[in-house]
Amino acid sequence: MASDVRIGVVGATGAVGRITLDLLRERGYSHVRGLASARSAGKKLGDVIVEEATPATLAAGDLDLCFFSVGTATSRELVPHAVGGGALVVDKSSAYRLQEGIPLVVPEVNGHRALEHQGIVANPNCCAIPLSIALKPLHDAAGLTKVRVSTYQSVSGAGARRMEELRATPSGEGNLGMDWDFDGEEYDEETKLRTETRKILELPDLPISATCVRVPVLIGHAEAVWLETEAPLSVDDARGLIGDAPGVRLEEAPTPRDAVGIDEVLVGRIRRDEGARNGLALFLAVDNLRKGAALNAIQIAEIMLERRAVAA
Amino acid sequence: MASDVRIGVVGATGAVGRITLDLLRERGYSHVRGLASARSAGKKLGDVIVEEATPATLAAGDLDLCFFSVGTATSRELVPHAVGGGALVVDKSSAYRLQEGIPLVVPEVNGHRALEHQGIVANPNCCAIPLSIALKPLHDAAGLTKVRVSTYQSVSGAGARRMEELRATPSGEGNLGMDWDFDGEEYDEETKLRTETRKILELPDLPISATCVRVPVLIGHAEAVWLETEAPLSVDDARGLIGDAPGVRLEEAPTPRDAVGIDEVLVGRIRRDEGARNGLALFLAVDNLRKGAALNAIQIAEIMLERRAVAA
Numbered sequence: 156m157a158s159d160v161r162i163g164v165v166g167a168t169g170a171v172g173r174i175t176l177d178l179l180r181e182r183g184y185s186h187v188r189g190l191a192s193a194r195s196a197g198k199k200l201g202d203v204i205v206e207e208a209t210p211a212t213l214a215a216g217d218l219d220l221c222f223f224s225v226g227t228a229t230s231r232e233l234v235p236h237a238v239g240g241g242a243l244v245v246d247k248s249s250a251y252r253l254q255e256g257i258p259l260v261v262p263e264v265n266g267h268r269a270l271e272h273q274g275i276v277a278n279p280n281c282c283a284i285p286l287s288i289a290l291k292p293l294h295d296a297a298g299l300t301k302v303r304v305s306t307y308q309s310v311s312g313a314g315a316r317r318m319e320e321l322r323a324t325p326s327g328e329g330n331l332g333m334d335w336d337f338d339g340e341e342y343d344e345e346t347k348l349r350t351e352t353r354k355i356l357e358l359p360d361l362p363i364s365a366t367c368v369r370v371p372v373l374i375g376h377a378e379a380v381w382l383e384t385e386a387p388l389s390v391d392d393a394r395g396l397i398g399d400a401p402g403v404r405l406e407e408a409p410t411p412r413d414a415v416g417i418d419e420v421l422v423g424r425i426r427r428d429e430g431a432r433n434g435l436a437l438f439l440a441v442d443n444l445r446k447g448a449a450l451n452a453i454q455i456a457e458i459m460l461e462r463r464a465v466a467a
Numbered sequence: 468m469a470s471d472v473r474i475g476v477v478g479a480t481g482a483v484g485r486i487t488l489d490l491l492r493e494r495g496y497s498h499v500r501g502l503a504s505a506r507s508a509g510k511k512l513g514d515v516i517v518e519e520a521t522p523a524t525l526a527a528g529d530l531d532l533c534f535f536s537v538g539t540a541t542s543r544e545l546v547p548h549a550v551g552g553g554a555l556v557v558d559k560s561s562a563y564r565l566q567e568g569i570p571l572v573v574p575e576v577n578g579h580r581a582l583e584h585q586g587i588v589a590n591p592n593c594c595a596i597p598l599s600i601a602l603k604p605l606h607d608a609a610g611l612t613k614v615r616v617s618t619y620q621s622v623s624g625a626g627a628r629r630m631e632e633l634r635a636t637p638s639g640e641g642n643l644g645m646d647w648d649f650d651g652e653e654y655d656e657e658t659k660l661r662t663e664t665r666k667i668l669e670l671p672d673l674p675i676s677a678t679c680v681r682v683p684v685l686i687g688h689a690e691a692v693w694l695e696t697e698a699p700l701s702v703d704d705a706r707g708l709i710g711d712a713p714g715v716r717l718e719e720a721p722t723p724r725d726a727v728g729i730d731e732v733l734v735g736r737i738r739r740d741e742g743a744r745n746g747l748a749l750f751l752a753v754d755n756l757r758k759g760a761a762l763n764a765i766q767i768a769e770i771m772l773e774r775r776a777v778a779a
Contacts, residue, residue, distance in 0.1 A: 324638050408645045426653060
């Protein structure tokens with residue numbers, strides 16, 4: 156069945172779009188079209204020839220499923236046309252993530268929410284996905300009460316052009332950066348990490364303090380996490396819970412490079428934080444283009460398709 | 468007077484040793500000798516010709532002041548000879564940092580402790596120096612109760628050879644790393660950051676949980692810090708206290724590159740951490756070779772020399 160699904164990848168020439176095309180091919184989907192801005196129309200990506208993503212193309216009714224990896228403004232403009240044309244949409248921008256009634260889904264954490272869609276499911280921020288995967292089993296066992304997280308985010312999270320820029324930067328001239336919109340108090344990336352993780356975990360009041368930092372690494376995000384729980388949780392228990400959780404692989408000290416090309420979130424360095432009654436620290440790494448974006452979106456779509464198949 | 472002091476820089480060919488020579492020249496010290504391993508003897512560093520650092524050379528009695536930027540084992544072996552020869556020693560290794568009776572000094576924080584020396588003052592870890600400078604005014608005003616810190620440490624902290632390696636790495640192939648000794652629970656760098664900051668601030672029981680990470684940046688360390696205080700402290704008050712403190716410059720969002728060549732610790736992103744009753748978050752950057760090492764050591768030495776001048 157899967158191979159019959161007619162799929163559109165909007166933003167096909169971007170860093171996440173390209174990985175989406177690769178992963179769809181690997182998974183045996185053969186009716187895949189690549190769409191992008193007029194500027195990229197005609198470009199070849201493997202055996203896909205890029206078409207212009209116009210409202211009319213998306214509304215034509217010949218797409219069953221549409222992945223959007225474009226900017227928030229473009230998603231707001233184009234997604235409704237794809238939905239109107241009858242496509243199921245997984246949107247990777249932040250346009251719909253916090254909208255009431257639109258599920259924000261990490262399949263391993265709240266996959267059932269994808270079934271409640273009304274045409275659109277939102278794919279979370281690349282740091283909120285691995286964070287919620289690592290926190291979920293600990294919350295289920297002991298009740299999360301506080302989270303602090305600092306990130307080490309690769310430039311691929313800022314798009315294909317920034318990857319080219321880093322490749323062109325003389326070695327050793329890399330710097331840290333905070334290249335997000337600032338609201339006077341924090342970066343919107345930090346707000347997203349907090350508000351989206353709360354929505355995914357269904358803990359609307361969970362205190363989450365985030366410091367987001369871009370590092371001169373091409374692919375792979377990492378996060379240093381401190382968490383506190385209601386009930387005590389030993390380091391061994393936490394290790395066992397995370398080791399048994401779906402979508403996670405335990406590693407001693409995971410780095411971005413270890414995570415590249417890997418589907419799972421790598422979690423390690425689980426240890427006690429003596430500063431809290433029930434405090435733990437951990438470190439995680441994820442392939443931000445795969446599980447942090449393209450793979451998670453495809454997994455969401457597969458839940459939506461399964462549901463459609465059952466309903467049909 | 469200063470220019471008459473006979474100074475030896477042991478480990479002169481290393482990343483910190485070279486900066487030490489530069490800073491001494493800038494500050495008008497003219498009787499400066501560079502010492503290093505036999506392998507480097509004869510090498511020219513500006514107008515300094517490197518001599519071999521042997522026990523006999525150091526014990527000869529013709530040095531008033533000696534900076535050691537060598538490994539811990541070499542410091543343990545050679546420092547006693549320099550002290551025996553009558554030199555005041557500032558040691559930048561971790562050999563003496565936690566030893567009872569040996570001051571561990573950040574001049575802006577506990578400079579008076581340098582006067583209690585019995586020949587040796589230890590220069591702290593490159594991350595403990597800026598952390599204690601940023602925390603000190605907040606502690607004095609409101610009483611620190613907890614600290615959590617994740618680091619973004621440049622490769623120059625691991626030495627000149629690692630700087631060459633990063634320069635030779637193809638652009639975009641940088642990765643995060645944790646290249647310190649691991650004790651089964653944490654890296655020795657994390658233990659140092661906790662135990663040394665406690666000694667400098669004279670808060671032996673302060674809970675400090677650290678996650679240390681090497682980033683592919685040449686020079687400049689950064690730290691994401693969460694802190695809690697006994698008394699409430701507004702963001703504005705914290706900003707004022709840090710802005711008025713010695714050795715600090717307030718910046719909006721400091722990065723390692725901003726800090727390179729700068730004497731001060733750059734502190735920014737001061738904001739509330741809603742997860743704690745009296746919680747704040749901040750971000751700092753420092754030139755790890757200057758204030759994180761060479762400059763701090765010279766400032767220590769200048770306190771020791773002043774005292775000697777008064778005593779004489």
